[in-house]
Amino acid sequence: MTTTLSIAEALNSLLKAPLPLRFTAYDGSASGPEDSAYGLHLANERGLRYILTAPGDLGFGRAYVAGDLQLSGVHPGDPYEALKLVQSNLSFKRPSAGEVVSILRSLGLSTLRPPAPPPQEAPSRLRRTVEGLRHSLGRDAEAIHHHYDVSNRFYELVLGPSMTYTCAVFPTETSTLEEAQFEKYDLVARKLDLEPGQRLLDLGCGWGGMVRHAAREYGVHALGVTLSREQAAWAQEKIKEEGLDHLAEVRHMDYRHVEERDFDAISSIGLTEHIGVKNYASYFAFIEDRLRPQGRLLNHCITRHDNHFRETGAFLDRYVFPDGELTGSGQIIKDVQDAGLEVQHEENLRVHYAKTLTGWCRNLVENWDECVAEVGEGTARVWGLYMAGSRIGFERNETQLHHVLATKTVDGVSGYPLRHDWRP
Structure with missing residues (x-):
């Protein structure tokens, strides 16, 4: 006799350990602890089709973005606590052929028909390759447009007044996000x-935070470039507003x-x-060519562990x-050195990025209604999903954030002091 599995039973058959939170589905089935602080509800068949036709984070992400997979017990602007619980305790096993047949027979072959992805989704890597070579001028411009030309107002609400979308540097555990972003720019300047x-x-200057900081605080002639038209327009307006256009x-x-x-310094923050x-x-050969002798590079970027x-x-x-x-960071340092630059210092700011993401999620939660309207x-x-998930990655040392400082050393002369001292 063939046993028909419910959605919750099918899910349980794929798990190595019991669910760490309450799961419910549109067919009325449920699994996991009833007293869990967090719940996961599969609202309809489209959500199930998303999950089955794109196994892994893409299918779950599609269902969540579309509203077909719903988290309870957390705010959608910061699902950190539920994500951390799931990532720490949820583990799937490889099903046998018999288990796959049983699941598909129970859920129906129609669930293998993929729905159209949510409109927020970019094309696949394969399709992007057909349309243009990876990191060509046109394809890079389109990639930046997809992420950064969302809405300047949305970014103001999430990032805060600094309008800075890169890791902050917290001088103390209790520093505000704005204080930490100021400190980041000032540390780079020092x-x-x-x-x-x-x-x-300043390469990949975003909304011009480093450019304006260098001009305002240090009297430097600063040029920033960005592939985002929206960022450039916002930055130029802000420069004029602050009286820094000279x-x-x-x-x-x-x-x-x-x-x-012949630039005295080049900063690359998040590019x-x-x-x-x-x-x-x-890239680093380009930078070496644009620096004057004894000029400096500060490269700030997310890295693997x-x-x-x-x-x-x-x-x-x-x-x-x-x-x-x-x-x-080892690969970055190698390529900086191979470009002819002398690496003077390297620093890991991983824990600062986890704190930065915490602040951005807080802003998203506090401004949720306006963000949704925008x-x-x-x-x-x-x-909310990506920032909370990224926070977990930095906390677990899966990702890091490194500064690499280098000089254009010519004939052994670097212009660098005997020892660095970056105190204000």
């Missing part, structure tokens, strides 16, 4: 030894089109993640960072 009248190039400029352009040379590991050599290259997960690639790539609930769900 590491670069910026002085009035110098020239700074010192600061942000251009909407690819860094590869910057023709000026290396987007250029592709295979392009590190040419080791030096093995791995693609980002499918959910991050489709919904957050198309074509994003990460590797370890970009739609699906996009807001993407951000």
Whole structure:
């Protein structure tokens, strides 16, 4: 006699250990502890089809973004606690052929028909490759547009007044996010030894935070470039508002089109993640060519905990960072050195990024209604899920954040002091 499994029973058959939270499904079945603080509800067949036709984080992500998979006990702007519980305790086994047949017979072959993805999803890597070579000028521009041209107002609500979408540096455990973002920019400025009248190039400048900080606090002539048209427009308006247009400029352009040379310093804050590991050599060669002798580079980027290259997960690639790539700080240091620059210092700020993401999620929760009104609930769900998940990755040392400071040393002269001292 053939046994028909409910959705909850089918799920249980795939698990190595019992569910750590309460699960319910639209067929009336349930599993997991009834007194759990967190619940997961599969609301309809479309959600089931998402999960079955794209196993792993992509299928679950699609169902969650579409609202077909619902978390209770947490705010959608910060599902951190539920995610941490699931990631720590949920483990799937490889089903036998008989188990697969039994599950499909119970759930129906119609569940293997993939629904259209949510509108927030970017094309697959394969489709993007057909449309343009990876990290070509056009494809990089489209990838940046997908993530950064969401809505400047949305970013203001999530990032806060600093409008800074990179890891902050917390001077103390109780520092605010804004204080920590100021400290980050100032630490970069101090590491670069910026002085009035110098020239700074900021690559991938975002909304111009570093450009404005260098001009306002250090009297530096600062040029920033970004592939996001929305970022450039916002930054230029802010520069004029602060009366810094005699010192600061942000251009909407690819860094590869910057023709000026002999910069005293170059900062790269959060761009290396987007250029592709295979392009590190040419990227740092470009930087070396644009620096004056004894000029400095500060490279700030997310890294892996080791030096093995791995693609980002499918959910991050489709919904957050198309074509994003990460590797370890060792690979970055090697390519900086191979470009002819002398590495003077390296620093890991991993725990600071976990705290930064905590602050961004808090902002998203506090401004949830306005964020949803601005970009739609699906996009807001993407951000809550990805930021909370990223926080867990930094807390568990799966990802890190490294500063690499280097000089353009010529004939043995680096311009670097006997010992660094970056105190204010």
